Structure formats: structure tokens, C-alpha cells
Amino acid sequence: MRFIFAGFGGQGVMLMGQILAYAGMIEGKNVTWMPSYGPEMRGGTANCTVVVSDDQVASPVVDKAEVVVAMNIPSMLKFQDYITENGYFFLNKSVIDREPDRKDDVKIYKIQCNEIADELGNLKVANMVMLGAVIGATNIVSKESVFKALEKKLTGKKSELIEINKKAIEEGIRKAREQ
């Protein structure tokens, strides 16, 4: 399964992808994580591609993705045509106040990431709310694997943030399954 995570620099889209890839690795799957990089990362749009597969991952570069996650409007517009037929389109409703052009042949999930994160007490975990939604809808990896990935990734001082990130994941899963 191919994923594109996209948003503003600072929305944590890179980490979203990394946690998913890490969780995939924990489950013994083959994974790659590939960032877009360059000057545009500073305050501009950022995106990364994740492939999770039972087979060897040949190309880390994708021109189609089963899942596109857009955390802002430019990302929604840029990547909507990448989605395969009947693929998943996740939109951060807190930021995206309009409809995508691509909607008839894809499964759309609109998640109020920022508000949910805010209620949990830290706006920064909006990305993990969205990642939870992705997992809840696609079942690509288990919640437990994502939790393990968080524990691997958030070490040292950042380990204080593991709990709230877990809560965000759980909330995201719940929201996706409601839809």
C-alpha cells in the first residue's frame, strides 16, 4: 500500500509517515519512507511517501497512491489525482474548508485534527490524530505496532509526549470508524 502524507512544514507530516513506516517494520513488513526535501521545507509544503508491503519495495517513488493524507488545501489540490480508484482521501477538516475536486471514486475521511488535538491538550498532536484515522480506516498496521513505533521514535525528553500521542492515535481511530 502506498501513502502520501502532505501538509505545511511544521504540521508533522514527516513524522506521521515515519511512525507508519516504523510500525510496518515492527510487523515484519517491507517499508520505505521517502521525504520531499529542499528549501520549500522551510515554511512551505512538505510531503513524504510511505510504502508498506508484504513484497520487496522496489520503487520508493510513486505516481499513484492508495492513500493520500492532506493536512492543508495546497496539498489536497496537489495530490488528489494521485489516488487510485476506490482509494482513501484523508482531509484535515480543521484547515481545509472546501471540497476536493476528486470525490466520487474515492473514500473521503474528514477529520477535525486540530480541534481534537486541542481538546487533548496539545495542538501538535494533530498529526497523530490523522495517523490514527488512517490506521482506523485502512487497518494497514495495528494500533499496538504504532504505539511501539512511538516508543522507539520518541526517546529522551520527548518520551513525555508518548502518552498524549497515543491518546491522539486512539481518538483518530475512533473518529475514522465513526465515519
Added chain:
Amino acid sequence: MKKLLYKMPESLSGKEFTYCPGCHHGIIHRLIAEVVDELGIREKTLVVAPIGCSVFAYQFFNMDGTIAAHGRAPAVATGMKRARPDLYVFTYQGDGDLAAIGTAEIMHAANRGEKITTIFVNNAIYGMTGGQMAPTTLLGMKTTTTPYGRSAENDGYPMHMCEFLKEAKGIAYLARTKVNTPQDVEKTKKAIKKAFLAQVKGIGFGLVEVLSTCPTNWGIDPISANKWLEEHMIPEYPLGVFIDKVGDEK
């Protein structure tokens, strides 16, 4: 009764110098060899020869050695010293090598306080390539690339490396000397010893700039060259000790 008054330092290989008559490289080589002998570090010393007339320096010293790319001797020496801090490393560089193409490397090695020693021979001209202008060529001086004399407007001013370097905090010893009289030879030897001691004692970077002649490319005989150095180079490049963190020997 026979008495041994002088013998070749062990740190020289015995290979005959190939330098022109009246050139100071030979004297300076010998002084380095004597200093290394006196410090008893020959077996642990590496020589980095430059590109220029002294490209063969590695053959004249009885030590492990190499030739650096033009101007990069301080970088090569840095690599050696960082890999083997238990060894002693010195570079031997001319004015084209150190003051033109290699300015970045000497500035940074000195400023980092690399525990290496540099002997910088300034004869105000490119020797090996045939008498072209050096960064240290004096104003008005004729060379094969300044046939009308060096002009400040076109060619800029003579480079004063010691004066540029003296603000570098990493330097433990910095001096300018000459070797055109026996007294100056002795003084230069003392300076070279301090520049090596700076390394041996682990204090920092040591450099001695030795003003030198090039009778061949200056187009005068060796005795006149010694005189010319006195009259023309000394006013431009005053001798002196710019930095001394080594202190006096007991």
C-alpha cells in the same frame, strides 16, 4: 689529534641538495634536521613537502614523508596528526604554496591550533616555475609575470602572512627570521626549535617564516642576493616574534 667539530644531522638523508647556488633552502633544511635531532623525535616525525622548489624536501630528510598537492600541506598534516596524534608532523612550504594557493589551508590549520609545525620560506618569487610573481613579491620588483615591476594597482600589495596570522588564537609560536648571516642562522634555529616545541609540548600551531634568497630568479649573484634581502625585504617584512606561548628553555 682529530676532533669532530661538525657532522651531518641524522635527520638528513645524506642525499645531495639539488638547490641552486646561494639558495637558502639547504641551510633551512639543515636547521630543521638539527632541531629534530636535538629533540630526539626523528623516528616519530613526518615531513610534508610542498609543490615548489622544495618539492624534493622529502628526499633530503631521513624521515617518513610525502608531498602535498599545491598549497594543501597544512590539510595533509592535519589529516596525519588527527589520525596519529602521537607523531610529529611538519610542513615545509614556499611563498607560492603557502601565501597564494594555500592561504585557506594555512589560515584554518593555524586557527584551529593544529598541533603541527610549518616552516614557511619566503623568497618573494616563484622559483620552480621560473621566476613569476609571488604574493610576497615586492612592489616594483620585476618578475617574469611582472615585467614592468609589480604594481599595487594591478597586482595588489605584498602579502604579510605573519601579520595576517598573528590574530589567530590557535597559534602557539609565530616568528619571522632570516638566514643571510651566521647570527641569523642561529636565531632561526632557535625559532624553529620553538615552533617544534609548540607541537611537542602540545600547546598549538607553530610557524616560522624564513626570509630567503633566490639568486637565480632574482638574477643576481648569491652575495648580492644576501645584501638585496637585507636592503629590500627587511623594510617590507620586519623580523620579529609575533606569538610565543612556548616560553624559554631551561
Added chain:
Amino acid sequence: MEKVMVKGTEAIGEAAIRAGCRHFFGYPITPQSELPEYMSKRLPEVGGVFLQTESEVATVNMLYGAACTGTRVMTSTSSPGFSLMMEGVSYMACAQLPAVFVNVVRGGPGLGDIQPAQGDYWQATKGGGHGDYKLIVLAPSTVQEAVDLTVLAFDLADKYRTPALILADGLLGQMMEPVEFPEFRDLETLPDHSSWALTGANGRKPHIVTSFDIDPYVLEKMNLELVEKYKEIEKNEVRWEEFKTEDAEIIITAFGTVGRIAKSVVEMARKDGLKIGLFRPITVWPFPYKPLEELAEKVEMFFDVEMNMGQMLEDVRLAVKDKKPIAFYSRMGGVVPTPNEIYEALKKEIGRRVK
């Protein structure tokens, strides 16, 4: 060992440390600065030395100096930086100094951009610096392979006393994949260079390491010694991967990042019933001429794909000769071709030839 997710650049750094490298000199340049950054943090932990240099020119000469003492040493850079190192690389090849270079290739020529490219193939494999010399050039296509080839690069550099190069690109450098690292090499087991290294002339005649002799007859001998060495490397060290070539009618040739993207193309084509295979050189010098020539006897055509104007294509032609047609597809300037786009180009090529 447990698998970990790491970026390509960092994976190369950790692999170098495990291979016994304790000295790294480098200068920042995108897209590889994570490697010197990683080394600056990691080397002090293992008693090593990291030094940020004043330039790539200084870097290569510090490598020269460290290698003179018989010490494992490494640097990494990206295209323009590697150009600056060329003089020193030529010196090291002639002076027979082992060291490992990493070029995380970006778009060029000139300042170019900072996206993945393969435009430095010629520079890497055909010289780059002045004079007659070769580098051992390893082109990984996955992060795991980057780890394995980094270790191999140190071993080959030591074995043949020659600089080795990891030819990566921005994509491999930036992407993360699970990798398994090798165990730490016991430093006591590293190759013995005491017969030639500069370690102080203690109780023996001085060792001289240079790339110089004023006598042309002596220098010619040095040249011939290098030629013999390169022949030996060509005999022993050719490495490549074949993927589904057994029954293939068309062979895609590609290296590095494009090599793995092409694997997806093979899978796509196979689903459509097309008999496509992949030939991926792992050593781009020495280039696997012979196995590729052997394939030319069996297949109908070749399809070379690169992120440059057709640089490896020349080696493919040398191998295939006039035996079979060779088509070519490329993207340049830092544009990475997608599997679909390569597949479409391939189908077009097949269509053209069927007519």
C-alpha cells in the same frame, strides 16, 4: 541484529563506524549534510575524530594525510563538492592510498539543484580528476545495500590500496528503510599497512608515499603498476544483480536508485505478460561487461534508464556491442522517473519496433 529505520546518509555513517572507520573529515553540502552531522555526534562516542573542514579541497587533502598513516578514513559530499576533490582523489589514486568517498549525487551541471540525479557517472567511473586512474565505484540501490557496500568499500580500498567511492544520490540519502547493521569490527583485525604507511622511521628506512616522480620511466612504471592493479580488480570485484532475466526478452539496464525503480517496472510489465528483466550493475567500475554481453546473446533488446543524458549507456553499448538494439530513457536535472512513466516509455519503444 534488530532492524532499525534509518536514513540512507546516516546508515552509511553508522556502517562506516562498524567497519572500523574512526576518522571523518567533511564540509556541509545538501543533500548529504546529515552524514557529517551524524558523524560529528557519533564518532566522539566511539573515540573517533570528526572535523568540519574549511572546504572540500582541504577535506580531500586531510583524507590524504590520514590515509598516509594507514588509518581508515572517510568523507562524504555532493556533486559540486566532489568536483572540488578531484585533484586530491587523483593524487590518492596514484599514491595508492585507501579511503572511502561518498558522493550523494544531485542535479547538475554547475550549481544544478539539490534533487537526486546520476549525472556524475562519468566523473566517477571514467576518471574525473587528471591522469590515468580508476576508482572502485559502488552504486547502492537500497539503504541496506548502502550499509553493506560501505563496509565493502573499506575492505576493497584496503585490499587494493585505492580510493573507493559510494555513488549514491539524494533519494537514497534521504529515504528511510529498515536496515540490519553488521557487528562492530574489532579494530585490531583491520588490515596491516605497516609495510608502507607513514608511522615514523623507527628502526627502518623512511617510507615515502607520493604521487610523484620526475623521471618519466619511473612514473611509467608506477602507471603500469596501477594498470595491473586495475586489471586485478576487474577480474575479482565485478558485482551486479539480475532480476527475472532467465526468460526475459527485453532487459532494462539501470543502476542505483533507478535500478530499484526499474524493478517495479519489471513487475508491472510481467503482470501484462511482457517478458522483461532487469540488469543492475552494483560495481559501476569495474563495470559488469561480460555478464551483460552474455545476456545480449539471449534477449531481443535492451532498455537503458538513467537520471542523466546517457552516461552508463556508453558502457552498456560497450558490452552489448551491435548484437542487439539499445533504447534509452532518461530524466535529468533532479527529476526522478516514476515506474509508470518508464513503463509507458518502454511500451512505446516496443510498439515502435514491432511496426
